[in-house]
Amino acid sequence: MKRTKIKDLLQWEPQNQEVTVMGWTRTFRNNQFISLNDGSTIQNLQIVVDYTKFPEELLKRIHTGTSLKIEGILVPSQGKNQKSEVLAQSIEILGDCPAEEYPLQPKKHSLEFLREIAHLRLRTTTFQSVFRIRNGLAFAIHQFFQNKGFVYIHSPIITSSDAEGAGEMFQVTTLDLNNVPKDENGKVDYSQDFFGKAANLTVSGQLEAELGAMSFSEVYTFGPTFRAENSNTPRHLAEFWMIEPEMAFYDLNDNMDLAEEMLKYLIEYTLKNYPEELQFLQQRQLEEEKQKPQNERNTMPLIEKLEFCIKEPFERLSYTKAIEILENSSYNKKKKFQFPVKWGMDLQTEHERYLVEKEFQKPVILTDYPKEIKAFYMRQNEDGKTVRAMDILFPGIGEIIGGSQREERYELLYQRMKEMNISTEEMYWYLDTRRFGTVPHSGFGLGFERLVLFCTGMSNIRDVIPFPRTPKNCAF
RNA sequence: UCCUCAGUAGCUCAGCCGGUUAGAGCACAUGACUGUUAAUCAUGGGGUCGCAGGUUCGAGCCCUGCCUGAGGAGCCA
Numbered sequence: 001m002k003r004t005k006i007k008d009l010l011q012w013e014p015q016n017q018e019v020t021v022m023g024w025t026r027t028f029r030n031n032q033f034i035s036l037n038d039g040s041t042i043q044n045l046q047i048v049v050d051y052t053k054f055p056e057e058l059l060k061r062i063h064t065g066t067s068l069k070i071e072g073i074l075v076p077s078q079g080k081n082q083k084s085e086v087l088a089q090s091i092e093i094l095g096d097c098p099a100e101e102y103p104l105q106p107k108k109h110s111l112e113f114l115r116e117i118a119h120l121r122l123r124t125t126t127f128q129s130v131f132r133i134r135n136g137l138a139f140a141i142h143q144f145f146q147n148k149g150f151v152y153i154h155s156p157i158i159t160s161s162d163a164e165g166a167g168e169m170f171q172v173t174t175l176d177l178n179n180v181p182k183d184e185n186g187k188v189d190y191s192q193d194f195f196g197k198a199a200n201l202t203v204s205g206q207l208e209a210e211l212g213a214m215s216f217s218e219v220y221t222f223g224p225t226f227r228a229e230n231s232n233t234p235r236h237l238a239e240f241w242m243i244e245p246e247m248a249f250y251d252l253n254d255n256m257d258l259a260e261e262m263l264k265y266l267i268e269y270t271l272k273n274y275p276e277e278l279q280f281l282q283q284r285q286l287e288e289e290k291q292k293p294q295n296e297r298n299t300m301p302l303i304e305k306l307e308f309c310i311k312e313p314f315e316r317l318s319y320t321k322a323i324e325i326l327e328n329s330s331y332n333k334k335k336k337f338q339f340p341v342k343w344g345m346d347l348q349t350e351h352e353r354y355l356v357e358k359e360f361q362k363p364v365i366l367t368d369y370p371k372e373i374k375a376f377y378m379r380q381n382e383d384g385k386t387v388r389a390m391d392i393l394f395p396g397i398g399e400i401i402g403g404s405q406r407e408e409r410y411e412l413l414y415q416r417m418k419e420m421n422i423s424t425e426e427m428y429w430y431l432d433t434r435r436f437g438t439v440p441h442s443g444f445g446l447g448f449e450r451l452v453l454f455c456t457g458m459s460n461i462r463d464v465i466p467f468p469r470t471p472k473n474c475a476f
Numbered sequence: 477u478c479c480u481c482a483g484u485a486g487c488u489c490a491g492c493c494g495g496u497u498a499g500a501g502c503a504c505a506u507g508a509c510u511g512u513u514a515a516u517c518a519u520g521g522g523g524u525c526g527c528a529g530g531u532u533c534g535a536g537c538c539c540u541g542c543c544u545g546a547g548g549a550g551c552c553a
Contacts, residue, residue, distance in 0.1 A: 030512045044513095051510080064503095081513055105487065105503050106514045112545065113487065167552065204553090229551055230477055242553065338549090349549075402553065447553030460546090472544080 001071065007040035014074045014084035021045060021086065022094065024123065025066045027106040031059060034088075036068065042125050042132075042276055046077060046085040054091060064106055065097030065123075111463055118467055118476055126284055129277035130464055133270055134452045138222075140269040141243055141448075144262055145220045150245065153212040155205025155221045160197055161426065168228040169200035170238075201226035206443060207377075207430055209246035210406065213441055214433050220245040222448075230471050234460040235397060237449060239469040246443035252379075252388045252405040255442035256316065256365055259392060259401050262446070263363075264310045270455045271306055278303050285457040302457035305395070314363040319347075319386065322366055325359060326351055346373045349398060356393045364393045376420045378404040379440075380412055390444070397453055403444025410434040 001020040009019060023038030023045070034047040047070050051059060062068070069092040077085040103117050104124065114121040121127045142152065158172050174194040175181065181189040190198045205221035212219035221244045228238065245258065271278065282302040300308065317325075326332055326341040331354055339348045347366075356364050368386040371378070378387035388405035407413040413434055417424050424431060452464040462468040467476045 027512095027514065029515050030510060032510065033512050033515085035513075046513080048511080078511060079513065100486080100504055103486065107487075107502060108514085109487065115545095225553085227552075231551060232477085232546095233549085233551095234547080236552070240553070397553095399553065445553060450553060 005040040006036065006038045006043065006045045009045065009074065009086075010041065010043055010084070012074060012084070014076045017074045018071070019074050019086060020069065020071050021047075022069045023067070025062055025064055025068060025097075027064060028062045028066075034062065034068070034070075036070065037123075037125075039128060042128050042280060046079065046082050047072065047088050048085050049088050049091070054088075058091060058093070061093055061096055062091075063097055063099040063102070064104060065099075065102045067094040067097070068092065069094055111460065115462055115468070116475075122466065125280060127463075129274075129280050130452070130456050130458060131466060133274050133277055133456055134464060136270060136273055137266055137448070137452060137455065140266050141222060141262075143269075144265050145245065148218065150218045150220050151212065151216040153205075153209055153216075153219045153221050155202065155208040155223060155244075157202055157224065158195075158199050159202045160195065160199050161207070167203050169203055170226050170228045172199045172201060203227055204242065204244065204445065206244050206246065206445060209244050209443060210430070210433060210441065213246040213248045213443070214437070214439070217248045218245070219247075232471060234462070235450065235453075237461055237465060237468055237470060240461075240465070241448035243446040243448060244443060246441065248439050248441045250405070250442040251440060252367060252390060252442060255403055255405060255444060256367075256390055259390075259403060259444050259446075260314050260365070263392070263401075263451075266451065267306050267455060268310050271303070271310075278306070281457050288459070305457075306455065309363060309394075312362050314365050314392065315360040316365045316367065318368045319366055319370065320368065322347070322351075322355060326354065329354065329359070331358070344370050344372065352393050352398055356395050361395075363395070366391050366393065371416075374404070376416050376422055377406050377413065379407045380416070388442075394450075394454055397450050400450045400454065401444050401446050403442065405440065405442040408434060408438045408440050410438065 001018065003022050004019050006021060006023060009021065021036060021038065023036040026035040026037050026044050028034050031051045032049050034049060035044040036047050037044045047068075049059065070086060070088050071090040072086040072088040074084055074086055077083060079085070104120055109124070111126075114124065114127070122131065145152070172194075175188070175192065181192045183189040183191075188198075190196070193199070202225055204225055205223060209219055209221050221242070223241065224239055225242045226239055227236075229236070245262075247254070247258070250258070285302055320343065323341060323343050326337075331337060332341055337348075337350055337354075339345070339350065341351065355366075356362070367388070367390045368381060369389045369391075370385060371380060371387045374387050374389045378389050380387055387407075390401075390403050391399050392401035394400045407416065410431065414424060414431065417427065417431075449461050449464050453459075453461055456464060458464050462470060
């Protein structure tokens, strides 16, 4: 008989239907009740075993992790926690799971321990929930942009441009590192390398996306990016996924409108499509927070927090205004900030948190930062001091989006690159966009894992990507 | 990279002031029980106390270095 997925089967009215299900044992209680999961839903199906009708040898092989094929009939459950259950008529063990060796137990495991067994943690309800939502968000991102007619551009993963200044890069080479060829100056001779020059993994697809926007008007990238920064935080990965839309004829306001609309669309999509997963994750988060001191706890449960974010318009204000607010805050007057507030400085985490969590208590978009602390490609304002940048700050995770209106004026861009020591020769192709039919345009970058963090209520970014890469960790 | 904390059984953790043979719960094995919801009860096996040095009559405990993990900071998405 054909297999029925547990997700479908749980929708049925139990009327003694004959069914076949397959899945993995979560628990086997009382020698009678198998909790079976097949990954089609985070819910388990209860299989009822009449232990007098099956050989003891067979039942002894059923442990947490054992994969089974069950044929039986679907009946109303006598127990309290489920509507229906399957009375087993035949049990076939598809794969044994040696109980002494299998690390997953029917109990709470720490996330740190599960990270060490990332190849098995996918089998837990927590990670099924997280990665099902991750999957949904990836789909929803494409849907959002495709519905608007944006063209998906595949930016290269290996690149020879190292001028973006977005962070330390991973080098890509086929040279024998034990015998590196050198030129007459004693430098590495990259002409003998695979590409005939030095190559790296990309840190951003933005510059390539700009090339696309100069043709299609509206494009986006969605791919992996790599940063070799020695960052050891719950918000950074060496390999992460980024969404980078780039739009011709958009100014900074259009850019912010799009970013806000996108984030709200994605959060709403999650709420609509993953209620069970969110419910489970919310419960998980509440229990995690019981361990924390009162003042570090989230003020809002996960689902409420997500709903709140889509209801309220994000707070928009300039960097300069934000500095004023911080300077006049009672926090500052009581000298509670570790870093003194002063126009021109980059905002520290404590300042961003104050604005988002204390002052406005909702997502905040900051604009028009001092040019000294922002990238070379951002459009300069008339005041000569600031650029058309915008950062979207979210409660709990800080910067989720960074974007800007780009400098479309050739002379100003050229001059800025010179000032910041960026090679105009190597970047000729980027400058060409401003030489040949330049237009005002804007774009932003969304860190996919930070979005997943926010939507799942997880607290460490290593738990929202299946196989995290961080300094000193490249397992699996 | 910097600061703080941690590393003891498969997992989560206790281990007093440095003192005999290092403990508990869960997991696992065996048995009992059989409508359970992380079943329950009984019994049992299970340890290079992160690694390397040092102090001491004696170190899981004190000191030094290193490794790993977590939290915070920086860099950022």
